[in-house]
Amino acid sequence: MPGYLVYRYIRKINYLNKSGSGLFPRVIRLCFGEDETITPTAIIPTVIPQRTAFEEAFLLLFYFFGLQISYLSWGVLQEKVMTQEYVSASGEIEYFKDSQFLVFVNRVLAFTMSGMALLCRRQPRHKCPFYKYVFCSFSNIMSSWCQYEALKYVSFPHQVLAKAAKVIPVMIMGKIISKTKYEFYEYVTAVILSVGMLFFMLDSGNDRAKSTVTTFSGILLLCSYIAFDSFTSNWQGALFRTYSMKPVQMMCFVNFYSCIFTVVSLIQQGSFWKSGSFMIKYPSFIVDCILLSICSASGQLFIYSTLSVFGPLVFAIITTIRQGFSVLLSCIIYHHNVNALGIFGLGLVFFSILLRIYCGHRLKTIRKLQSDSLKAQSI
Numbered sequence: 001m002p003g004y005l006v007y008r009y010i011r012k013i014n015y016l017n018k019s020g021s022g023l024f025p026r027v028i029r030l031c032f033g034e035d036e037t038i039t040p041t042a043i044i045p046t047v048i049p050q051r052t053a054f055e056e057a058f059l060l061l062f063y064f065f066g067l068q069i070s071y072l073s074w075g076v077l078q079e080k081v082m083t084q085e086y087v088s089a090s091g092e093i094e095y096f097k098d099s100q101f102l103v104f105v106n107r108v109l110a111f112t113m114s115g116m117a118l119l120c121r122r123q124p125r126h127k128c129p130f131y132k133y134v135f136c137s138f139s140n141i142m143s144s145w146c147q148y149e150a151l152k153y154v155s156f157p158h159q160v161l162a163k164a165a166k167v168i169p170v171m172i173m174g175k176i177i178s179k180t181k182y183e184f185y186e187y188v189t190a191v192i193l194s195v196g197m198l199f200f201m202l203d204s205g206n207d208r209a210k211s212t213v214t215t216f217s218g219i220l221l222l223c224s225y226i227a228f229d230s231f232t233s234n235w236q237g238a239l240f241r242t243y244s245m246k247p248v249q250m251m252c253f254v255n256f257y258s259c260i261f262t263v264v265s266l267i268q269q270g271s272f273w274k275s276g277s278f279m280i281k282y283p284s285f286i287v288d289c290i291l292l293s294i295c296s297a298s299g300q301l302f303i304y305s306t307l308s309v310f311g312p313l314v315f316a317i318i319t320t321i322r323q324g325f326s327v328l329l330s331c332i333i334y335h336h337n338v339n340a341l342g343i344f345g346l347g348l349v350f351f352s353i354l355l356r357i358y359c360g361h362r363l364k365t366i367r368k369l370q371s372d373s374l375k376a377q378s379i
Contacts, residue, residue: 053361063306064318068325070299075326077292078102086282094278096285101275102292103144104262107255109293110300114252128243130253136235137257143228146221153218162222163323164197166229170316173230178238185359186313192352193317197324199345203338233312240308247304255300317353324349 051059081102085093154162167190174180236250266272279285306315324346331338338346 060310060314063302063309064321066302067299067306067318068322070295070302071322072326072329074292074295074299077288077295081285081288081292086278086285088281092281094282096275096278096282098271098275099148100262100266100269101271102289103141104259104266104272105289106293106296107258107262109290110297111252111255111259113297114248114255114301117248118252123246123249124244126243126245126249128239128245128253132239133250133253134257136232136239137254138261139228139232139235140254141258141261143225143232146225146228150218150221150225153215154222162226164201164320165194166226166320167193167313167316169226169230170233170312173227173234174237174312177231177234178241180313182313183359183363185356185363189352189356189359192348192355193320196345196348196352197320200324200338200342200349201327201345203342203345230316233307233315236304237307237312237315247301247308250304250308251297251300317356321349321353 078099081096082099083095085095087093150162171180171182171187171190174182236254239245239250263272266275279289303315306318328338328346
């Protein structure tokens with residue numbers, strides 16, 4: 001709120017046009033200034049080499065498996081950090097329980113790594129005002145918080161429904177934020193994918209506790225999680241299209257604000273110094289934190305690369321499939337049964353992906369033929 005009031009005041013007095021060339025005016029212009037050649041809905045024309053279908057498929061698979069490896073490793077390491085005993089030099093044994101501090105450490109290392117990359121390698125001129133990163137940083141933190149809190153008040157089937165139907169809210173948010181126009185086949189494949197994931201995940205989790213009561217607070221938190229999560233990817237996708245920044249630039253500035261938000265929250269709760277002393281007391285915890293943060297940072301880089309190249313909808317599909325992949329892996333490792341409904345759901349998921357690829361390729365072919373026909377008529 002204070003930042004918004006500062007922004008409104010600067011705009012009201014027209015400070016950006018009146019200010020001089022000193023340090024303070026330059027900082028204000030960097031945070032709140034807008035490049036005059038860019039309009040909020042404009043897309044900067046950039047020379048992007050056309051990729052072949054094979055190159056695009058290879059790149060998509062590379063990002064997909066990069067995300068899988070990064071976040072599966074991150075999940076294993078996080079489980080280790082939160083469940084293992086840490087032994088001090090004096091023989092004291094203690095568990096670490098502050099997951100928010102882990103988020104803070106992840107953000108700090110991601111900011112440091114991306115910042116070093118910006119300093120070491122020349123990047124395109126950064127044109128996006130800094131304040132625009134605040135929105136996606138805040139919504140990202142809120143989506144994580146709502147997701148964790150919702151687990152306390154929402155039954156397992158409702159959790160599954162929210163994760164399975166993630167693609168549809170992303171499409172709705174895309175129409176609101178970016179005025180994106182989706183093809184009819186994209187809506188159809190999104191529904192098929194969501195239904196397939198719902199069948200598979202419900203069937204695969206039928207041995208879990210389903211007696212948890214879903215409260216109104218839980219539904220509200222779950223809806224907030226979906227809204228914040230959908231907003232985050234679409235807002236970042238809009239920034240990529242409008243300002244053509246590199247993924248590492250997005251990663252640096254989003255994590256900068258995330259560091260501020262999380263450290264303020266930790267200090268306010270009084271857990272920052274407690275977690276810091278735990279880190280000093282148990283040096284092995286530092287090693288685990290570094291490994292965890294490296295996995296998180298590499299995962300973030302794959303996320304921003306996917307958003308910049310393929311957009312928020314494809315990213316939502318990848319993350320939805322990742323949920324199913326994690327459940328399938330769990331079923332294989334822990335020998336959970338997958339019944340006919342789960343197999344049918346998995347079949348629907350693969351069918352929706354193949355249908356989307358086929359329809360997308362067919363639509364491109366038709367448009368190319370129409371374009372070639374118009375060119376031939378004009379000659």
